Amino acid sequence: MGSMYDKLEDNVHGRIADELSSRQGYGKSGLRTLICWIALLLSLLLCLSVGFICHGLMGLQSHGLGQVEQRLVCYYASDGTYNLSLLDVPGDLCTHINIGPASLDNATIVLPKSLIQVLQYDSRSYRTAHPQVHLLLWIGGADSGRQFARMVVNHAMRKVFLRSLRQIMRTYPSLDGIDLDWEFPSAYDRERMHLSQLLHEIRMEWQREKRTNDILSLAVAAPEGIALYAYDIRELNLYADYVNLMAYDFHFYRKDMPFTGLNAPLYARAQERSLMGTFNINYTVQWWLRSGLEPHRLVVGLPTYGHSFTLVNPLNQRIGAPASAYGKCGQLGFTTLSETCECASKYYKPSLHYDAGTCSPYLAALQEWISYENQTSIACKANYVKSLNLGGVMVFSLNTDDLRNVCGYMPNTQKKLQNQKPVFPLTQAIKDILRESL
Numbered sequence: 001m002g003s004m005y006d007k008l009e010d011n012v013h014g015r016i017a018d019e020l021s022s023r024q025g026y027g028k029s030g031l032r033t034l035i036c037w038i039a040l041l042l043s044l045l046l047c048l049s050v051g052f053i054c055h056g057l058m059g060l061q062s063h064g065l066g067q068v069e070q071r072l073v074c075y076y077a078s079d080g081t082y083n084l085s086l087l088d089v090p091g092d093l094c095t096h097i098n099i100g101p102a103s104l105d106n107a108t109i110v111l112p113k114s115l116i117q118v119l120q121y122d123s124r125s126y127r128t129a130h131p132q133v134h135l136l137l138w139i140g141g142a143d144s145g146r147q148f149a150r151m152v153v154n155h156a157m158r159k160v161f162l163r164s165l166r167q168i169m170r171t172y173p174s175l176d177g178i179d180l181d182w183e184f185p186s187a188y189d190r191e192r193m194h195l196s197q198l199l200h201e202i203r204m205e206w207q208r209e210k211r212t213n214d215i216l217s218l219a220v221a222a223p224e225g226i227a228l229y230a231y232d233i234r235e236l237n238l239y240a241d242y243v244n245l246m247a248y249d250f251h252f253y254r255k256d257m258p259f260t261g262l263n264a265p266l267y268a269r270a271q272e273r274s275l276m277g278t279f280n281i282n283y284t285v286q287w288w289l290r291s292g293l294e295p296h297r298l299v300v301g302l303p304t305y306g307h308s309f310t311l312v313n314p315l316n317q318r319i320g321a322p323a324s325a326y327g328k329c330g331q332l333g334f335t336t337l338s339e340t341c342e343c344a345s346k347y348y349k350p351s352l353h354y355d356a357g358t359c360s361p362y363l364a365a366l367q368e369w370i371s372y373e374n375q376t377s378i379a380c381k382a383n384y385v386k387s388l389n390l391g392g393v394m395v396f397s398l399n400t401d402d403l404r405n406v407c408g409y410m411p412n413t414q415k416k417l418q419n420q421k422p423v424f425p426l427t428q429a430i431k432d433i434l435r436e437s438l
Contacts, residue, residue, distance in 0.1 A: 070385070070434045071095045071392030073217070073244055073299055074427060075138060078118040081399045082336060086122040088422050089398060091130030093431055096215070097398075098179045099123060100138025104147035107160035109139060109168055119172045127174040135174055136215055140181030148182040152194035161198070162205050169211065177215030178202075179244065184221045187229035196232050199239035219244045219301075222284040225275075227291075234292040241297070244394040245288060248303040250279040251371065253310075253326050253333050260309045260321045263371045264302060265358035266381055269319065280358065281381060285388070299391045302381055304426045305400040306335045306372030308343075317351060317364035327368045336400040337426065340372045341407035359384075375409055375429045382433035393434060395427050402426070 074094035076086060089097065099118060103110045111119070123135055140148060151161050169175060185191040199216065206214050218236070220243045221227045236243060251261020261279075268277040277283070281300065288298055308327025311317065326333035329343035340363075344350045347365030354361045359380035362371045385393050395401075401424045402409060409425035 069095075070390070071242065071299055071394075072427075072431055072434055073098065073242075073392060073394040075100075075395065075397040075399075077101070077397060077399045078115045079112065080114060082338075082403055084399050084403060084422055086118055086126055089126075090424075091126075091133060093424060093427060094133060094395070094398075095392070096134040096136060096217075098136045098138035098217075100179075101141040101181065102137055102139045103141070104139070104144065104151055104161075107151040107157045107164070109137075109161070109164040111168070119174070123172065123174040134176040134215060136217065137168065137172075137175050137178045138181060139178055140183065140219070142183055144181060144183055145186070148180075149186070149189065149191055152191065152198050153189070155197075155201075158194075158198055158201055162201060165202070166205065166209065169209075169214070176213075177217070177241075179217045179219060181219040183219070184226050185230040192230060192232055195230075196235045196239070199236070203239050215241050217242050217244060217299075219246055222247045222250075222281075222301075224278055224284065224287050227284075227288070233288065237292070237294050237297060242299050242391045243293065243297060244299050244301050245284065246301045246396070247281045247284055248301060248396070249307075252307040253323055258323050260311070260319060260323050260362075260369050261307075261371065262319060262355065262358055262360040262362065263305075263307050264373070264381070265355075265360050266384060267358055269355070269357060271320075281384070285390070295389060296391045299394045300381075300385045301394040301396055302378060302426075302430065303373060303396055303400075304337055304378075304402075305397075306330075306337070306340050306370050308333050308335050308340075309369040311364070311367045311369050314364075314367045317353075317369065319355065319362065321369065323369065327370060329368060329370060335370060335372065337372060337402040338404050338406040340370050341402065343368070344370070345406075373426055374407070375425060378426045379429050379433050382430045386433060386436075393430050395430060398424060398427060 072094050073096040074089070075098045076084070076089065078086070078099055086097070086099065100115060102115060103112075119137075126133070127135060151157050165178065182195070185195050202216055206212060206216075216239060218240050221230055222245055227233075248264040250264060251257075252263070265280045267282050268280045272279075278287075285298065285300060289295060308329040309323040310325040310327050312322040312324050316322065327335075329335045330339050335343070344363055344365060347368070350363050350365035350368075352361065352363050354376070359377045360371065361374050361377050362369065364370075382393055401422075403422035403424070405423050405425070407425070410423045
C-alpha cells in the first residue's frame with residue numbers, strides 16, 4: 001500500500017509542478033494587460049446577448065465587487081432518517097437545501113417513494129413559507145459511480161437523462177435546480193470529459209426550456225489524488241453555479257489503515273508528512289483554488305457526523321492510535337452527533353479532547369474512540385471559510401446534527417418534551433458565523 005501511495009503522490013505533484021512551471025512564463029506587459037481588458041469588455045458585451053455562455057465570467061465579475069453573502073448549503077435525506085421532516089427545518093437556517101437522494105437507472109432519474117412524498121407535499125409547503133430558500137434535487141450519492149458512468153458515456157444516454165430531468169423539473173415546480181453527486185468520475189473511459197459534456201448539455205437544455213435561473217451544483221471529491229483525474233476544474237467555472245467540496249471522511253476505520261484519525265481536520269498535524277499531510281480541509285481548499293476553481297464557486301463541506309473506532313489498547317487514546325475495527329457507537333463507524341453524545345454518556349467519565357491545531361474534538365472511553373464535531377470546532381472551520389471569502393459552507397447533513405439536543409448545546413431547549421421540534425446546533429453555529437458582520 002505504501003508504494004502505491006508514493007506513486008500516486010509523485011504523479012500528482014509532478015502534474016502540478018508542470019502546470020505551475022508553464023504558468024510562470026506568462027508575461028505581464030502593459031500591452032498584454034490592455035489586450036486583456038479589451039477582451040474582457042467584449043466578453044461582457046457578448047454576455048448580454050448570450051446569457052448562459054458567460055455564466056462563469058459574470059459570476060466572477062460580481063464576486064470581485066466585494067464581499068458577497070456566503071451560501072449555507074444543507075443536505076437533507078428524505079427517507080425519514082432520524083425522523084426529520086423538511087417542514088421542521090427553520091426557514092432562516094439554510095440558503096439552499098439539497099433534497100434527496102434520487103438515483104439513476106439506465107440514465108433515468110429514479111425517485112424513491114419517500115422522496116416523491118416530500119417533493120409533492122413538503123417542498124411545496126416549505127416553498128410557500130420560505131420562498132427565499134433554494135430547494136434542489138440531490139441526485140446520486142456514495143454508490144452512484146457506476147450509474148453515472150453509464151449515463152454519461154455517450155450523447156444518446158445523456159439525452160435519456162435530460163428527458164428524465166425535464167419531466168421531473170416540470171412535475172415539481174418547487175425545485176430551483178439540481179445537485180449532481182457523482183462519487184466519483186474515474187481516470188478511465190474519458191469520464192472527466194463526459195462530465196463536462198453533460199454539464200454543458202444541461203445548460204443548453206435549460207436555455208431552451210427558459211430555465212436560465214435554475215441552479216446547477218456538484219458535490220466533488222476533496223482528495224487531490226481523486227479530483228485531479230475526475231474533473232476539468234476550469235470547465236466547471238463555465239457551467240456550475242458552485243461546487244460542494246466534500247471536505248470530510250479524511251480518516252475513518254479501514255483494514256488497510258487500522259488507526260484512529262480525525263474526520264475533518266482543518267490543517268495537517270505536525271507529524272503528518274507526504275500524502276498524509278494532504279488529508280485536511282486547508283490543503284484541499286488551496287489545491288482546488290490553485291487548480292483554477294473560482295473562489296466564489298467553492299462551497300466547503302463540513303460534517304455534522306463523526307467516525308468511531310475500536311482501540312487496540314484502551315490506554316493509547318492518541319490520534320493515530322492502533323484500531324481493530326469500527327466502534328460500537330453508530331452504524332459501521334458512522335455516528336450522528338446525537339448518537340455520539342448518547343453513546344459517550346453510557347461510559348464512566350469519558351476522556352474528551354480537543355486538538356486545537358486541527359480544530360477537531362475527539363473522545364475516548366475504554367476501547368471506544370470517536371472523532372466528531374462540536375460548536376467550537378465547527379465555528380473554527382466556518383471562520384476559516386469566511387476569512388477566504390469563498391462561496392460558503394455546505395453541511396452534511398441536517399439529519400445527522402444533534403436533532404434531539406442530546407449533547408445539550410441548546411440550553412433553552414427542553415429535551416423532555418416529546419413533541420419538541422428538532423434543533424440544529426452545529427448548522428446554527430455555522431449560520432451565525434457566516435452572517436456575522438465582517
